[in-house]
Every structure is written in C-alpha cells, then in structure tokens.
Amino acid sequence: xxxxxxxxxxxxxxxxxxxxxxxxxxxxxxxxxxxxxxxxxxxxxxxxxxxxxxxxxxxxxxxxxxxxxxxxxxxxxxxxxxxxxxxxxxxxxxxxxxxxxxxxxxxxxxxxxxxxxxxxxxxxxxxxxxxxxxxxxxxxxxxxx
Amino acid sequence: xxxxxxxxxxxxxxxxxxxxxxxxxxxxxxxxxxxxxxxxxxxxxxxxxxxxxxxxxxxxxxxxxxxxxxxxxxxxxxxxxxxxxxxxxxxxxxxxxxxxxxxxxxxxxxxxxxxxxxxxxxxxxxxxxxxxxxxxxxxxxxxxx
Amino acid sequence: xxxxxxxxxxxxxxxxxxxxxxxxxxxxxxxxxxxxxxxxxxxxxxxxxxxxxxxxxxxxxxxxxxxxxxxxxxxxxxxxxxxxxxxxxxxxxxxxxxxxxxxxxxxxxxxxxxxxxxxxxxxxxxxxxxxxxxxxxxxxxxxxx
Amino acid sequence: xxxxxxxxxxxxxxxxxxxxxxxxxxxxxxxxxxxxxxxxxxxxxxxxxxxxxxxxxxxxxxxxxxxxxxxxxxxxxxxxxxxxxxxxxxxxxxxxxxxxxxxxxxxxxxxxxxxxxxxxxxxxxxxxxxxxxxxxxxxxxxxxx
DNA sequence: GTGGTCTAGACCACG
DNA sequence: GTGGTCTAGACCACA
Numbered sequence: 001x002x003x004x005x006x007x008x009x010x011x012x013x014x015x016x017x018x019x020x021x022x023x024x025x026x027x028x029x030x031x032x033x034x035x036x037x038x039x040x041x042x043x044x045x046x047x048x049x050x051x052x053x054x055x056x057x058x059x060x061x062x063x064x065x066x067x068x069x070x071x072x073x074x075x076x077x078x079x080x081x082x083x084x085x086x087x088x089x090x091x092x093x094x095x096x097x098x099x100x101x102x103x104x105x106x107x108x109x110x111x112x113x114x115x116x117x118x119x120x121x122x123x124x125x126x127x128x129x130x131x132x133x134x135x136x137x138x139x140x141x142x143x144x145x
Numbered sequence: 146x147x148x149x150x151x152x153x154x155x156x157x158x159x160x161x162x163x164x165x166x167x168x169x170x171x172x173x174x175x176x177x178x179x180x181x182x183x184x185x186x187x188x189x190x191x192x193x194x195x196x197x198x199x200x201x202x203x204x205x206x207x208x209x210x211x212x213x214x215x216x217x218x219x220x221x222x223x224x225x226x227x228x229x230x231x232x233x234x235x236x237x238x239x240x241x242x243x244x245x246x247x248x249x250x251x252x253x254x255x256x257x258x259x260x261x262x263x264x265x266x267x268x269x270x271x272x273x274x275x276x277x278x279x280x281x282x283x284x285x286x287x288x289x290x
Numbered sequence: 291x292x293x294x295x296x297x298x299x300x301x302x303x304x305x306x307x308x309x310x311x312x313x314x315x316x317x318x319x320x321x322x323x324x325x326x327x328x329x330x331x332x333x334x335x336x337x338x339x340x341x342x343x344x345x346x347x348x349x350x351x352x353x354x355x356x357x358x359x360x361x362x363x364x365x366x367x368x369x370x371x372x373x374x375x376x377x378x379x380x381x382x383x384x385x386x387x388x389x390x391x392x393x394x395x396x397x398x399x400x401x402x403x404x405x406x407x408x409x410x411x412x413x414x415x416x417x418x419x420x421x422x423x424x425x426x427x428x429x430x431x432x433x434x435x
Numbered sequence: 436x437x438x439x440x441x442x443x444x445x446x447x448x449x450x451x452x453x454x455x456x457x458x459x460x461x462x463x464x465x466x467x468x469x470x471x472x473x474x475x476x477x478x479x480x481x482x483x484x485x486x487x488x489x490x491x492x493x494x495x496x497x498x499x500x501x502x503x504x505x506x507x508x509x510x511x512x513x514x515x516x517x518x519x520x521x522x523x524x525x526x527x528x529x530x531x532x533x534x535x536x537x538x539x540x541x542x543x544x545x546x547x548x549x550x551x552x553x554x555x556x557x558x559x560x561x562x563x564x565x566x567x568x569x570x571x572x573x574x575x576x577x578x579x580x
Numbered sequence: 581g582t583g584g585t586c587t588a589g590a591c592c593a594c595g
Numbered sequence: 596g597t598g599g600t601c602t603a604g605a606c607c608a609c610a
Contacts, residue, residue, distance in 0.1 A: 011599080011600055011601085012601075013601090022248060025248060026247070026248060026249065037581080037582065038582080038583065039581090039582085039583095048602045049602095049603095050602075051602085053584070053585095054601095067582095067584090068296050068582085068583080068609090068610090069582070069583050069584075069610080070301075070581080070582045070608075070609035071581095071582060071609085071610065072581095072583075073582095074296075082248075086245075086249065086250050089241075089248055090245070090250065090255075090258050092241065093242070093245060093255070094258050094262055096238055096241060097258065097259060097262040098262055099234060100235070101262055102167070102171070103167060103170060103171060103227075103231055103234055104171065104231065105235065107259065107263045109231070109235065110238070111256070111259065113238055113239050114252065114255050114256065114259070116239065117242040118242075118252045152501050156504060156505075156593075156594055157594080157595075158594080158595085192595075193594095193595045195594090195595060196594080199595090301609055301610085302609080302610075303610085312534075312538060316537070316538060316539065337610075338609095338610045340609090340610060341609080341610055344609090375538060376535075376540050376544070379534060379535050379540060380535070380540065380545075382531065383531055383532070383535060384548050384552055386528055387528070387548065389457075390524050390525070391552060391553060392461070393461060393517075393520060393524055394461065394517070395521050395524060395525065397549065399525065400525075401546070403525050403528055404532060404542065404545050404546065406529065407529055407533055408532075408542045408545075446585055447585080448586090473598065473599090474596085474597085474598095482586080482587085483586060483588070484587095484588095485587075485588090486587085488600095489585090489586095491598085492599090502597095503594090503595090503598080504593065504597070504598050504599075505593075505594035505595040505596080505597045505598070506594085506595070506596095506598085507596090507598075508597095
C-alpha cells in the first residue's frame with residue numbers, strides 16, 4: 001500500500017504522512033478503521049518503529065487519525081477532511097500558478113497542461129477505476145535542471 | 146532586489162538561486178551583465194559568503210550564469226533559458242495537477258483557480274509591469290493544517 | 291450512564307474513575323448502593339474487564355467505594371466525600387489560576403469567565419436539574435494551538 | 436531557567452514546551468532572540484538532544500519559534516501570541532469551572548479562590564517583581580487523593 | 581499486544 | 596557549529 005522512495009529528498013516520515021493523508025481523504029481508508037500498528041508497519045516497510053510513530057503523531061496532530069493507548073490508531077471520522085485536503089491542494093496549486101504567471105507562462109499554456117492531465121485520466125477512468133484512488137504522491141519533488 | 150525569508154523552510158542558498166533564476170529568465174537581469182560579487186552580496190544580505198558562493202555555483206551548474214576567474218559572474222546569454230525555465234515550471238505544475246486529480250478535484254475547480262490567478266493579474270498588468278517581474282517565489286511553503 | 295470518549299487522551303479507566311467520582315460526590319449514586327458488576331459494566335461499555343477492575347480499584351483506593359468479596363462494589367457512605375471532592379477541584383483550580391496570573395491575565399478577566407460559566411447555568415438550573423449531575427469531565431483536554 | 440520535574444507525569448519535552456511558551460508569551464524571551472542550541476540545552480538539562488529537538492519542533496509547530504537550519508532557533512515575532520496564549524488559558528479555565536459548578540461548588544467559593552490567588556500576588560508584586568514573570572508552571576499536575 | 585517517551589549514537593544538509 | 600532525520604534498543608502505561 002505504501003511505497004517509500006529513498007531517492008526522494010523528503011524525509012521518510014513525511015512520505016508516509018502524505019500517502020496516509022491521501023488514502024484517508026480519498027476514502028480508501030474508512031472512518032474508524034484501524035491502521036496497521038506502529039511495530040507491524042515498521043516491519044512491513046523495514047524501517048524503525050520510531051519513524052512510523054512520528055508519522056502517526058503528525059497524522060494525529062493534523063486531525064487525520066486518533067490514537068488510543070493500548071488499542072491502536074484509527075481513522076478519524078471527519079466529514080470535512082476531504083474538503084480541507086482539497087482546499088489545501090488548491091491553495092498550493094494557486095501559489096504555483098502565480099509563479100508560472102510571473103515567469104510569463106500564458107493562461108493557454110496552463111490550460112493545455114490541465115487538459116493533458118485530465119484528459120489522460122478521462123480515458124482511463126471509465127475503463128479503470130471508479131475515481132481517483134491509487135497514485136498518491138503529494139508534493140512530489142522536481143528535478144532542478 | 147533579493148529579500149530573504151528566514152521563516153521560509155527552504156535553505157538560504159536555494160532562495161537566492163530561485164530568485165536569480167526568475168530575475169534572469171524574466172529578463173530583468175540582461176545577458177552578459179555582471180552579477181554582484183560574492184563578497185558584496187554577502188554583505189548586502191548580511192549572510193555568510195559561502196552561502197552566496199554556493200548559490201552562484203548552482204546557478205552556473207544549471208546554466209543561468211557563467212563565471213570568469215578574477216572578473217566575476219555574468220548572466221548567460223541563452224535564448225532557450227526562458228523556455229527551459231517555463232518548461233520546468235509546467236512540469237512541476239503537472240505533477241501537482243495529477244495529485245489534485247487523484248484527490249477528486251474536478252477540472253472545473255482547477256480552471257476556477259487558474260482564472261482566479263490570471264484574471265487578477267490581467268487587471269494590474271496593463272497598469273503595472275510589462276511582464277512577469279519581481280514577485281518570484283518558487284516552491285513557496287504551504288501551511289500543513 | 292457512562293460515555294467513553296476515545297478521542298479523549300486520558301486512559302479509559304481514568305475516564306470511568308472521574309465519572310464515577312462525580313456521580314458519587316454529586317449524590318446521583320446513593321451511599322451503600324451497589325455498583326454494576328465488573329463483568330456487566332465491561333459488557334455494557336464493550337471494553338476489557340481488566341479496565342473496569344482497575345477503575346474500581348482506584349475508586350476503592352481513593353475512598354469512594356468499598357468492595358465486599360463475592361457480593362460486589364458499593365458506594366461508600368462518607369459525609370465528607372463531597373467536601374473532599376470539592377476541595378480537590380478548588381485546589382486544582384487555584385493552580386491554574388496561578389498560571390493565569392503569571393501570564394498576565396487580570397483578575398477582571400478571570401471574574402468575567404467565572405460569570406460566563408455561572409450565569410449561563412443560573413438560567414438553566416431552575417428549569418433543568420436540581421444540582422450538578424452528569425457532565426462531569428475533569429481534566430478535559432484543550433487544543434494546543 | 437528551566438527546571439525539569441521528574442516526578443511530574445508529563446513527558447519531559449512537554450514540560451519544556453510549556454515553560455518556553457510561558458517565557459515567550461510572558462515576554463521574558465524577546466522576539467527574534469536566539470534560543471539555546473539543541474545540543475547545549477541538552478547538556479545543560481542533562482537530557483538527550485532528541486528530547487530538546489522534539490520540544491523545539493512542537494514550539495515551531497505551534498508558532499512560538501522558528502528555526503533556521505545551520506543557525507538556530509529563534510523566538511517568533513507575533514503580536515498576537517500573548518493574546519492567543521491567554522485565550523487558551525482562559526478556555527481551559529472555563530472548562531474546569533464548569534466541572535466545579537457541576538460538582539456543586541458555589542460562585543462564592545470560586546471567587547474566594549480567585550481572591551486568594553490574586554491578593555497574595557498583589558502583596559508580593561509591589562515589593563518583589565514588576566509583573567508576572569518567574570514561576571512558569573503551566574498545567575501543573577494535581578494529586579488524585 | 582498497543583502507543584508513547586527517552587537514550588545513545590550516527591549521518592546529512594546548511595552556514 | 597547549527598537543526599533535522601533515522602536507527603537500535605529500552606522502558607512504561609494501557610487494554
């Protein structure tokens with residue numbers, strides 16, 4: 001379910017947080033369902049339990065999960081999570097759009113990119129998945145040159 | 146010309162690199178014009194000269210400037226620089242668009258954001274600046290929750 | 291009678307202890323009346339009997355109940371219980387008041403909060419409940435930021 | 436400046452966070468002043484640097500400080516911090532007041548406690564300290580019995 | 581078994 | 596020297 005990318009500059013715990021947020025906001029993980037335990041996920045990803053612990057702490061802090069001592073970590077039931085998540089993404093997108101605009105990229109260029117991304121999906125969606133679901137790479141890094 | 150933001154998570158040298166790249170690609174710094182010396186810029190920004198040196202090295206590596214031993218650093222005359230820069234931005238944008246799509250954001254939502262960013266500017270552009278100019282914060286940070 | 295809050299950071303057994311203490315000190319549970327058995331309460335709350343056992347042990351230790359082997363757990367008849375409970379609350383309140391004072395909060399601010407809490411209740415009390423009754427969450431958690 | 440209480444149930448990092456928040460919101464630590472480095476404070480308190488790191492992370496997350504890699508941690512300049520901090524305390528106080536009210540404690544009892552705390556200070560203030568400053572124990576624990 | 585905290589020691593990026 | 600991440604291993608409280 002979660003694939004770590006050691007070439008990614010972002011820390012491991014952050015990669016986990018992002019994937020989990022996407023999975024939760026995307027509805028793949030249902031409210032009140034139990035997440036893998038800290039130790040078991042650590043074994044599964046072959047990383048240190050402390051790193052999982054940190055990821056889970058972040059997720060709890062940001063309201064995606066709640067943890068009960070002695071029982072485990074559970075997906076928080078919050079109707080507005082998906083909406084919040086989407087707003088966050090849109091705000092981030094707008095910041096990037098401003099940069100594009102400032103560098104002289106035209107609105108047409110942008111729309112063209114949007115279409116490229118969305119039309120590709122439109123094709124595969126009907127034959128493939130019910131809705132955006134699997135690829136969950138938030139904030140992916142971009143090579144500098 | 147360059148304003149450092151210590152609240153920004155990105156390292157100082159990277160802020161400088163991004164700013165310079167924007168200034169060069171945007172045409173504010175003209176081809177073959179001389180950049181401030183490492184030492185003077187370090188004084189001006191009151192930071193460590195090593196940091197400036199690193200930024201200049203990065204800029205040289207990515208082809209935005211060239212350095213002449215004993216004379217200084219100069220803006221590279223490259224017709225395709227602007228284009229390369231824009232392509233880089235568009236590729237980054239598309240990655241984020243994919244994430245948006247995967248989280249269930251509709252094409253309409255995206256277009257709406259695009260319009261928000263571009264319409265606002267259309268107004269000010271005619272009265273203000275000929276083209277993308279100063280506000281050039283790439284990769285700007287976004288609050289997590 | 292008892293509602294567990296799994297979002298609450300406090301351990302389950304402590305939530306039970308606090309609730310019981312409030313019910314007993316508030317007179318809802320009368321002296322010498324029998325508490326639900328460990329097993330039945332565990333079933334009712336669908337939690338581990340060990341947890342109930344621990345809560346009851348704590349209650350016995352702090353003098354709120356007494357247990358008779360083979361017969362069950364009973365509310366202790368102690369005239370001073372209510373008073374002790376109130377003193378405990380007042381001492382806790384004073385500790386927090388000291389913190390408030392140290393952070394520059396004025397006596398007027400405090401009084402204003404006191405009035406907010408007590409006036410609201412004055413209205414509802416006559417039409418509602420004879421005295422402090424159920425909502426009895428000690429140490430309730432407060433969002434950090 | 437910071438005294439750890441190993442008898443306190445609260446984790447060490449949280450004790451540090453609370454003290455620091457009090458010191459910052461109380462104006463003892465001035466905006467943009469540098470905090471002790473992670474390592475040096477660890478030595479001073481004779482605890483592990485990781486623990487300090489965690490405390491500082493929490494402080495940054497909650498907006499009290501900002502950190503610059505390679506330079507250190509600095510007090511954030513935020514006019515509203517003190518206000519926010521006081522509001523947080525007042526909200527926590529009100530929760531506790533509700534509990535008091537529910538346990539039958541009268542408004543008079545409360546006021547009496549408030550006066551006890553504030554009058555005592557009024558005496559010592561004129562002869563002692565200019566304003567609430569030194570004692571900085573937020574959320575202090577209260578014995579159960 | 582679960583989560584949570586802490587230590588000891590290491591490595592990296594930044595300035 | 597600074598902060599930040601990660602590992603390994605330990606201990607505790609809770610259910």
